[in-house]
Amino acid sequence: PDYEPTPFLKVTEDLTLAFWIQMEQLDMLQKYHINGETIRFDDKIAVAKGSIVKPKICLQRFRDLGGSGWCVNEIFQNKDGKFSNVDTTEYESIYAYQLLNIRPSVLKALMLPYDYIVVIDGDDIIELLNEKDESIITKNSP
Numbered sequence: 001p002d003y004e005p006t007p008f009l010k011v012t013e014d015l016t017l018a019f020w021i022q023m024e025q026l027d028m029l030q031k032y033h034i035n036g037e038t039i040r041f042d043d044k045i046a047v048a049k050g051s052i053v054k055p056k057i058c059l060q061r062f063r064d065l066g067g068s069g070w071c072v073n074e075i076f077q078n079k080d081g082k083f084s085n086v087d088t089t090e091y092e093s094i095y096a097y098q099l100l101n102i103r104p105s106v107l108k109a110l111m112l113p114y115d116y117i118v119v120i121d122g123d124d125i126i127e128l129l130n131e132k133d134e135s136i137i138t139k140n141s142p
Contacts, residue, residue, distance in 0.1 A: 007041055017100075021098060024108040027115055028091050032128065032136050035112035037061075041097040043068035048088040050074070052102055059109055060120040069114055072106075083119060083127070 001007030044067030051074035074086040105123035115131035
């Protein structure tokens, strides 16, 4: 697909962008020894309104959500260092490919399995929890 201006109407022979995205996703899976789940450019992501542009966000992948299974919420960190979601009741759907223009750093996490949670601060993943809510990022992780 040609992601500019719309992948639904045009294709391209330049695979640079597609390979870059896949390389970022596979690199993350290999770094943490995780078997990933597929995602398509046209899978939908549930996003709490306005959250995707906030500095700290949390992504969680649910089996029963539909689309990609990903849900994005703004989070904050309390004095004890624990994270909490910012309460919201309004969500919107975006296509996975739209992250290229909104927040490309999120793309690398989208092949993580269901029931995983990712905490992103700016462009950096600062916490990654597996399906058992165990942190799999160590202090020595690059």
